Amino acid sequence: xxxxxxxxxxxxxxxxxxxxxxxxxxxxxxxxxxxxxxxxxxxxxxxxxxxxxxxxxxxxxxxxxxxxxxxxxxxxxxxxxxxxxxxxxxxxxxxxx
Numbered sequence: 001x002x003x004x005x006x007x008x009x010x011x012x013x014x015x016x017x018x019x020x021x022x023x024x025x026x027x028x029x030x031x032x033x034x035x036x037x038x039x040x041x042x043x044x045x046x047x048x049x050x051x052x053x054x055x056x057x058x059x060x061x062x063x064x065x066x067x068x069x070x071x072x073x074x075x076x077x078x079x080x081x082x083x084x085x086x087x088x089x090x091x092x093x094x095x096x097x
Contacts, residue, residue, distance in 0.1 A: 050085035
């Protein structure tokens with residue numbers, strides 16, 4: 001087969017597809033590792049209250065006002081507790097759990 005511009009473009013295109021697939025596998029591995037680390041950090045580093053409020057807010061999609069009303073606390077308490085939990089999780093993930 002001769003090396004026509006079309007064949008050259010096909011070759012480049014195929015090489016790019018392979019590179020993207022390799023990067024995707026790397027990204028998938030990174031995401032899996034981060035999810036495992038996040039799960040571990042949540043269990044080991046958060047107080048039960050922090051874990052509960054995170055689950056209500058992010059897992060069930062409730063607003064901080066809804067959570068505050070259900071828990072019988074001020075919305076600022078819910079906000080502060082969630083913020084502290086997020087900071088704790090970020091710190092764990094940043095420094096490698």
